[in-house]
Amino acid sequence: MNRSDHLPPARNQNFSRREFLGASALALAGLALGGCATADSHAPAEPIIDIHQHVSYSGRPDDVLLSHQRAMGITTTILLPAGKVVERPSTHDGKSNGLAAKCAGNEACYQFAKAHPKEFVFAANEVPDLGGATAEIEKYLKLGAVMIAESKFSVECDSSEMQKIYALAQEYRVPVLMHWQFKMYNHGFERFYKMLEKFPRANFLGHAQTWWANVDKNHADQSVLYPKGPITPGGLTERYLADYPNMFGDLSAGSGLNALTRDATFTTEFFQRHQDKLLYGSDCSDLEGAGEKCQGAQTISAVRKFAASKKIERKLLYGNAKKLCRL
16 A cells, blocks of 8 residues: 555654754755745745645644645645544544544644645545534534545445535535545445435545546456556546546545556546546655655646646646635
């Protein structure tokens, strides 16, 4: 499993003061390289919206998150909270608390965004089968949350608890971002079309291993989470994107980058076919915000490399997110 799909890397578990200062210095240096005029403006020539980041991701300090996003050239970041810390089957008896990556919850994301309103907004989340889940989510929707995310729990995708969340998303006109991972999170990917049809005014974002593996029509073994090699168009993910106006794709994480880089011809054509349905996200927990260690920066590079036109690139890195999340 790729680290950037929410397995905390060992190197990020404890940060020394030296690591913190070093990371901050690297990130600030990246501002100049990334096109930012000054550390106060944080304004690259072309804006980028990152729909997928976390507070306290794998133990990363908040100041480093701030520097990381600026180094990548991100102008607006959506912070995705975890649900409450509980021990129940939906959280794998607590093993998946904090989105299995030490991510902070609703209040932490809200407060960070409140402290940096020009650069950050926030989503709302809760363990879906916990009593009062929808009330907790609605609390933060009323405070301005722009998304319900990240839904990363061991539940059936069409369970009554999840359907209550979809109904809430439909009411508040915010998308639901779902982490699809075979036998781990959001079970029943092949049945999800029923939810897309039942909640036509709720928008959904597909993310993670099972979502991206199934761009390939020939992907048969669902236990393979990071398939390699050429892609045959027409997989279930593509059909969801093509057939349902309310289904969108999150380009983030190692799973997204793997899908984008395994077949260059497919990716360029995939971007063309679904240019109005794909949104950039980073979902990376590194310290640097640049270079080979930063998967989010690599994904930006992949979008720029494989987009057939500047118009498509700008949709993927900015326009689609601005429209879908009403930013």
